[in-house]
Amino acid sequence: MxxxxxxxxxxxxxxxxxxxxxxxxxxxxANRRPRYKPGQAWDHAPIWYEPHPAHAPAAGHGGETHAIGSSVYGERHGSDAAATHAVSAGQPHSGGGSTAHAARPAGPLGGARGTW
Amino acid sequence: MTRALEVDSHDTATATTGAARTDEGGSVDEVFSYRELARLDEALTMSSRETGLRFTLYVGELRKPTRTHAEELHARSGPDASDAVLIAVSPGQRVVEVVTGAGAGRRLPDRACALAVLSMTSSFANGDLVGGVVNGLRQLSDQAGHPASLRH
The missing domain is CATH 1.20.5 (Single alpha-helices involved in coiled-coils or other helix-helix interfaces)
Structure with missing residues (x-):
């Protein structure tokens, strides 16, 4: 050798x-995104996730169905219907639909707060 | 308007029309992966359907005082803010706020929310944002139960 x-x-x-x-x-x-670690800065834009509407209004029915089980929330019209579908990314816009939402006060608010 | 067309665009956007949603800003999975987004989506949707409440999740910076900002967000979280539940997570500030409207608060007392927040924060402290939110949603929806209109 x-x-x-x-x-x-x-x-x-x-x-x-x-x-x-x-x-x-x-x-x-190699292509995995960096995992969030407590204490590190969060420099992503705010994002707001919403649930899917219970049943999207079916096309052709004019949104006037009242069948049992068709929708928990009832069907929305106009800007409210758009609001249920849009996933608001970034700062939520302050005009348009928000004035309609503000018309109904949510009453005394509850909830909880936590830090880690 | 004699600018060149944007050739990187994936749709019919021209110099005079807006870009498609997919062309705006970063990619959809910038913050969470598609698998995590699917888990969040399912948890939010199923919690909302089972309880009749409307759960939404906000992830991002909250202005100080964070409670006030979270309540402002809650006020415009949907067409019926009374039955809305907002979970606002600010990983940068290490704060999570749960805001319930008046109708939702009757079925989700503050103590139940505090318990869900506790389980969320213990996951967040381990760096598991999505797992914490999913577990918190599960606790909240278990506590809220089914609405009377959905009982058979």
Whole structure:
């Protein structure tokens, strides 16, 4: 066994194993988004998630169905219907539909607050 | 208006018409992955359907005082704010606010909300935002139960 062979066996093979293991370790997480860690800054735009409406108003019925089970909330018309479908990203707009929403006071508000 | 057409656009947007929703800003899964978004979507939708309340989730910065800002958001969270429940999470400030309207508050007393907030914050402290929200929604909807109109 000359020097070249010795280098190949005792340096090349371990190096190859290390490279293979490193690739197997790093590759699956290469395109993963950074996980949120408590205390780090949150520099994403605000986003507001809403549930799907119970049943989207069916086309062709004119939104006048009153069948039992057709909708928990009743069907919405006009800007309210649009408001139930839109997922508001970013700062919610203050004009338009919000004035209609503000017409009905929510009464005494409850809830809870927590920090971590 | 002799600007060149935007060739990167994925739809028929021209120099004079607005871009499509998908072309605005970042991608949809900028904050959460699609798998996480699906979990959030299912949790929000199923909680709202089972209880008849309207659960919405706000993730982002809250102005100080955060409680006031969360209540402002709650006021415009839907056409019937009385039956709306807003979960506002601000990961940067490490604050979570749950706001219930008057109708929702009758079925979700503050103590139940505090318990859900406690389970949420323990997940958030481990860095699991989506898991915490899903568990909190589960607790809130379990507590609220079914509305009388949905009972058979």
């Amino acid at each position: 000359n020097v070249a062979e010795a280098l190949l066996v005792f340096a090349g093979i371990p190096l190859a194993i290390v490279v293979v293991l490193a690739l197997l370790t790093l590759k699956p997480g």
